[in-house]
Amino acid sequence: MSGTAVLSPETVFAPVRSQTAFEETVERLGTAIKLGLLPPGARLPAERELCARLGIARSTLRQALTALSQSGHVYATRGRGGGTFVADPLPPAEPPSPQVLAQWRETCDERMAVELGVVVLAAERADPAELVALDEHVATLEQELEDFAAYRQTDIRLHVGLAEATSSPRLVRAMTDVQGAMTDLIAYIAHPPEVLASSNEQHRRILAAVREHDTLRATRAMAEHMQGTERVLAGLLPGG
Amino acid sequence: MSGTAVLSPETVFAPVRSQTAFEETVERLGTAIKLGLLPPGARLPAERELCARLGIARSTLRQALTALSQSGHVYATRGRGGGTFVADPLPPAEPPSPQVLAQWRETCDERMAVELGVVVLAAERADPAELVALDEHVATLEQELEDFAAYRQTDIRLHVGLAEATSSPRLVRAMTDVQGAMTDLIAYIAHPPEVLASSNEQHRRILAAVREHDTLRATRAMAEHMQGTERVLAGLLPGG
DNA sequence: ATCGAAGGGCCGACGAGCAAACCTTTACTC
DNA sequence: GAGTAAAGGTTTGCTCGTCGGCCCTTCGAT
16 A cells, blocks of 8 residues: 555646536526426526525526526516516527537446436335336327427436436436536437337336336446447547 | 426526635545545645646635645645645544535435446446556455555545546546545444455455446446445434 | 516625735755 | 755735625506
8 A cells, every 4th residue: 555656636636617606507597498497488486586596696697597598598578477488489409519529428428327326226216106207208208209309308307307216406416417418419410210219118128127126127228228329429429 | 298397496496506716626635635546745736837737826726725734634845845745644534514414315326326337337448457456456455454544545546446447537536526525424434344344345346347347247236335335324324 | 556576777895716926945056 | 155946925906706785667466
């Protein structure tokens, strides 16, 4: 143990880049909207309430809302009964930035970690009622094989729902973050119905294993599910 | 898909509290020191270089170094050949705060995710040379069953080393963060040699599976490894 | 017609962080 | 011994994000 060299100071001394409250808020709300967690037409809490919940000043929240409104994700109406609403329809997604593309493998790695952790804990903890709701999502997906936008929305609900089944808020947050990152990556990629069908078949296997508390099968099914999308990306993105 | 209710706005609207650059730096360096990534006596890069690497102003870095120096984790000497050094010996660890204790289950959940993701990707990607180094750590651990402080140091190197074998900087960061959190939890808990011996036996199984690229066995071994510590904590902490 | 609840706009204070100096200490070199 | 280089220590002033509060405008409900 004595002569052991210092390992990996590269990671320790990597830049500390803390987002501002404004940036974090835009990202939080923007991701929730893009993922459909806040569906089109939904009304956000009143500014005075929302800023309290988010733990920021109202002026800071308004900066974020102004940005989201200028990008077309949100609109506000004044007067009694007014409020801030999610746009309907949403603006078209932007193509992924070079920075996002350059890190696609790391994003997939992170996703692997979150989804595996979630599926293992879900297999330990999920209660039957939650699983029924997830089954319904799988059924819905079967109807959406031809419409990738719809499919992806439901897909996200399924994965986030699985995270909620762990009763671990941090994992839910991690899941929404990582799904947001994945959405940026895959929005511009063609997904033929056959691919979606096989992906949904994997969903079935995952849920079946989770229902039986079969951690091992759940893990394997989830790992295959991940590798499926990773292979698709590897074929279409630079550095694949 | 139409009538689906909004789900989990609790998570979406949770507080956004971003750390300041100062806080983040203290935590980064402090964790690296507590984990032994920066061993006692090690010299940090010169302030002017370090602040450039961390992407912060020198005055901000000095705030962080002052804090770490007052807490006894670091000391500075002036003049040519001087510098900032990790203290030797380190100050005694503080008992975990109530906030940390209250979230111990979530911390374990997060750890589960990170370690499972790491072990799966390591099983896919690890090359033999890296595994040899990890084997040595296991051998060292066998000599440290009677000295928990030493054992924990090497244990951390092993786990972080496995993360490095994935070649995914983000997972390395995630691993160091989560190991830091775990250290806060377990520092004050008795670990009899038998427990450490069985824990190290699990290390062996994990590495063996990784070496053979047997994702499934590696996952199972790692999940058992996690559950081992979780059971220990459940028996000794409130809410177990 | 009025009230109340919502967004919209504005301004002053504060503190974090930055940048660029300059000072002090120390050790090596000639 | 003088000089120089390399380190930490100090000071100053500026910028900008954030806070907190105040008032305005809009518009549905009563």
